Each structure stands twice: as structure tokens, then as C-alpha cells.
Amino acid sequence: MATVTLWSDAEAEADPRVKAVFDDIRATRRSEFINNFWRGLANQPAVLERTWASLKQVMAADGALDPLTKELIYIAVSTANGCSYCIHSHTAAARAKGMTDAQHGELLAVIGMAAETNALVTAMQLPVDREFEA
Structure with missing residues (x-):
């Protein structure tokens, strides 16, 4: 059982910072799926933004x-x-x-x-x- 709230799509849509990250995840991965890791991190938008930016740079960028x-x-x-x-x-x-x-x-x-x-x-x-x- 999670120790934090897992944000729904409706909750994410209501927070511009979270919405922007979720939209970028969907665009980068070419999928509508947002997994529970990101939904849990949505409780801390700054951590969500920082973690997605780092992960995207390491895992999604050409190298x-x-x-x-x-x-x-x-x-x-x-x-x-x-x-x-x-x-x-x-x-x-x-x-x-x-x-x-x-x-x-x-x-x-x-x-x-x-x-x-x-x-x-x-x-x-x-x-x-x-x-x-x-």
C-alpha cells in the first residue's frame, strides 16, 4: 500500500506544474500511461519536475x-x-x-x-x- 496519495488525471490537470510534467511524460514516451511512480511524486511538484528532468536526460536522451x-x-x-x-x-x-x-x-x-x-x-x-x- 502506498504511503502517499496517487494522483488521478483530474487532480494532475488541476495543478499546472504536475500537468506539465505528465504531459511531457506522455509526449516523450508516446503513451497515455502515467505510472504510479510519477503519480506518487505529484504530491511534491518540485521533486516531480526535478526527477522527470533528470530521468529524461539520462534515459531518454541519445547517448x-x-x-x-x-x-x-x-x-x-x-x-x-x-x-x-x-x-x-x-x-x-x-x-x-x-x-x-x-x-x-x-x-x-x-x-x-x-x-x-x-x-x-x-x-x-x-x-x-x-x-x-x-
């Missing part, structure tokens, strides 16, 4: 990483952080960007392997090899 790769990274980080909502949201986004079942399975294998080896290295407190230092 060195293709859109699917960005979503795969987002899934991995969300898994490491234990964010079920983000795992579901970005898995759906990755599928919409062409992620196959085989890619998803391989991603999960990489996430699992990284979690295992990270835990082992952390437990052993191994020093970083000089060759790996940037």
Missing part, C-alpha cells in the same frame, strides 16, 4: 548507450537495491525496447554471478590489483 542497454543496467541496479517496483517497471520497458527472453535470462545470470562474487570479495576484503586501478 553512447542504446536504450535497451540503459534499461538492462537499470534492472541490475534495481535488483541490487531491492526495488521491486523498479525491477518490474524497467523489465517492462526493456521488453518494449526489444529485450528477448534469452537476454533476460542472461541478464539474470550476470546479476546473480555479480552478487555472488561481490559477496565473496567483500567477505575476503581483497585488495584491488594494481593493474585494475584507474
Whole structure:
């Protein structure tokens, strides 16, 4: 159960700041769907504006990483952080960007392997090899 009110479309229409962000989300994503993350953030219009602007810059802008790769990274980080909502949201986004079942399975294998080896290295407190230092 949410700890904040999830804004309806009617409530969003009544607040110019929220309406502007929701309209931009719809235009950027070419979809009428506004998910619960944005509806919850609407309670704080300044946070909504800032978060959408940052996310749009990182995830929607053209860059060195293709859109699917960005979503795969987002899934991995969300898994490491234990964010079920983000795992579901970005898995759906990755599928919409062409992620196959085989890619998803391989991603999960990489996430699992990284979690295992990270835990082992952390437990052993191994020093970083000089060759790996940037």
C-alpha cells in the first residue's frame, strides 16, 4: 500500500506544474500511461519536475548507450537495491525496447554471478590489483 496519495488525471490537470510534467511524460514516451511512480511524486511538484528532468536526460536522451542497454543496467541496479517496483517497471520497458527472453535470462545470470562474487570479495576484503586501478 502506498504511503502517499496517487494522483488521478483530474487532480494532475488541476495543478499546472504536475500537468506539465505528465504531459511531457506522455509526449516523450508516446503513451497515455502515467505510472504510479510519477503519480506518487505529484504530491511534491518540485521533486516531480526535478526527477522527470533528470530521468529524461539520462534515459531518454541519445547517448553512447542504446536504450535497451540503459534499461538492462537499470534492472541490475534495481535488483541490487531491492526495488521491486523498479525491477518490474524497467523489465517492462526493456521488453518494449526489444529485450528477448534469452537476454533476460542472461541478464539474470550476470546479476546473480555479480552478487555472488561481490559477496565473496567483500567477505575476503581483497585488495584491488594494481593493474585494475584507474
